[in-house]
Amino acid sequence: MYTQGLDQKGENAGRRLDDAGLLAAFQARIDAEEKIEAKDWMPDAYRRTLIRQISQHAHSEIIGMQPEGNWLTRAPSLRRKAILLAKVQDEAGHGLYLYSAAETLGTSRGQMVADLLSGKAKYSSIFNYPTLTWADIGAIGWLVDGAAIMNQIPLCRCSYGPYARAMVRICKEESFHQRQGFEIMLMLSRGSAEQKAMAQDALNRWWWPSLMMFGPGDADSKHSAQSMAWKIKRFSNDELRQKFVDVTVPQAEFLGIRVPDDDLKFNAQTGHYEFGEIDWQEFFDVLAGNGPCNRQRLEKRQRAHDDGAWVREAAHAYAEKHGQRAAA
Ligand code: FAQ
Numbered sequence: 001m002y003t004q005g006l007d008q009k010g011e012n013a014g015r016r017l018d019d020a021g022l023l024a025a026f027q028a029r030i031d032a033e034e035k036i037e038a039k040d041w042m043p044d045a046y047r048r049t050l051i052r053q054i055s056q057h058a059h060s061e062i063i064g065m066q067p068e069g070n071w072l073t074r075a076p077s078l079r080r081k082a083i084l085l086a087k088v089q090d091e092a093g094h095g096l097y098l099y100s101a102a103e104t105l106g107t108s109r110g111q112m113v114a115d116l117l118s119g120k121a122k123y124s125s126i127f128n129y130p131t132l133t134w135a136d137i138g139a140i141g142w143l144v145d146g147a148a149i150m151n152q153i154p155l156c157r158c159s160y161g162p163y164a165r166a167m168v169r170i171c172k173e174e175s176f177h178q179r180q181g182f183e184i185m186l187m188l189s190r191g192s193a194e195q196k197a198m199a200q201d202a203l204n205r206w207w208w209p210s211l212m213m214f215g216p217g218d219a220d221s222k223h224s225a226q227s228m229a230w231k232i233k234r235f236s237n238d239e240l241r242q243k244f245v246d247v248t249v250p251q252a253e254f255l256g257i258r259v260p261d262d263d264l265k266f267n268a269q270t271g272h273y274e275f276g277e278i279d280w281q282e283f284f285d286v287l288a289g290n291g292p293c294n295r296q297r298l299e300k301r302q303r304a305h306d307d308g309a310w311v312r313e314a315a316h317a318y319a320e321k322h323g324q325r326a327a328a
Contacts, residue, residue: 030231035161038104038211044269046230049223050160051105052121053232055112058098060122061091063116063297067131077109077133083180084137088175097170117302126213127285128291135188135195135202141181143203143210143248148245151214154234163232182251189255196257203252204260211275212283214241220280245273 022041029036036042040242049053072088075081099109115121126144152171158164188199215221215237227233235243249266252259263276283289 005321020291027229030159030229033231034159037157039161047105049227049230049232050163051102051107051112052221053227054098054102054105054123054163055107055115056122058095058102058112059116059121060127060186061098063123063127063301064094064144064214066135066297066300067127067129067293070131071134071137073295074134078183080184087141087177087180090177094106094170094173098163098165100162104162113305116299117305119289122287124213125286126209127292128286128294129209130293132205133198133202134182135185136206138181138184138199139202139206141177142185142251143206144213145174145177145179145181146248147210147213147244147317150240150247151179154240155214157231157234159231165303179202185255185257189251189257199255200257203257207260208278208282210279211245212286213240214225214238216280217278231265242272245275246271249273 023043026036026041026043026046036046052108059077068084068088072081072084075084084270099112102112103109112121116123126147131140149171150165152174154169155167158167185199188195218224218238219237221237224233224236228236249259249264261276264273266273284293289295
């Protein structure tokens with residue numbers, strides 16, 4: 001019997017139970033592929049890891065609306081505009097599911113947003129790059145959503161139930177996003193010489209940052225070993241990056257555009273593409289807040305948060321009024 005409800009807020013103090021025994025029972029559940037649910041006992045470090053990862057994932061979805069939102073008014077047709085609007089709204093929905101999943105672990109949305117705005121919590125490096133042309137919207141759908149799916153399909157089997165379940169719907173929507181991005185790239189690459197050049201330029205600028213989305217190489221990934229033992233992560237950063245390259249290079253060939261990597265080659269013996277060295281200095285610079293758009297993204301998020309203060313106040317007042325009525 002597991003100790004449900006013992007540790008709902010992550011406060012292990014005061015328990016007169018054998019930690020080693022609890023930890024062993026917890027790991028046995030993980031090893032048996034049982035889902036851990038919100039009220040189950042869990043080690044504080046497991047809880048903290050999930051809050052970190054899920055909240056950063058939520059922040060990525062929310063900040064990720066900005067580079068695409070930038071093109072809503074400039075989409076080349078009404079059809080494209082409607083599709084892009086739906087996609088950007090999906091990303092907002094993903095952010096909200098994920099904040100809710102993180103809240104089941106005892107944190108609050110207010111705290112998570114405060115950590116984002118203060119710069120304490122990260123969001124995906126990819127969203128610190130600018131969207132300069134319409135082809136960038138195609139490249140984001142194709143590459144960024146493509147990388148997101150590669151990373152997130154295994155998260156549907158994550159050991160923490162609320163996160164795993166949220167990922168199922170998110171992955172379905174991301175698949176639609178990836179298709180719409182690829183379709184934009186297909187139209188451009190079958191279009192005029194200028195359109196094809198635009199598609200190539202977008203691939204040139206988004207390829208390497210997309211590979212960085214998977215995180216540092218395995219040797220530098222400080223959380224991977226523990227997260228894999230807890231079955232939060234099912235594959236390492238490098239394994240997922242390799243899968244992404246293997247799937248995406250033939251797609252670029254189909255589009256007739258060139259992956260910007262002189263070292264890229266197919267190894268018939270391993271069945272995998274070998275690719276060049278990632279510029280890790282660029283990755284760590286972006287993480288440190290020095291990417292092309294870091295400041296702009298956070299400033300815009302802060303402004304939106306300030307502008308929305310009246311909505312939060314009204315929602316609180318409404319909830320309070322109804323709470324009082326229910327109590328009366
Ligand atoms: N950017 O030890 P690891 C999307 C940090 S959603 C920024 O390997 P971990 C949808 C990492 O947090 C995209 N930071 O860490 C969409 C840690 O720092 P910390 C987001 C990164 O957690 C599409 C440190 O480096 N997806 O695109 C990055 O085991 C289109 C050490 O790294 C998710 O969040 C990075 N790229 O593995 C929306 C998926 N990589 O926290 C709009 C869930 C690493 O100690 C438009 N997350 N870091 O300060 C994950 O799977 C994992 O958290 C990883 C990192 C794989 C991202």
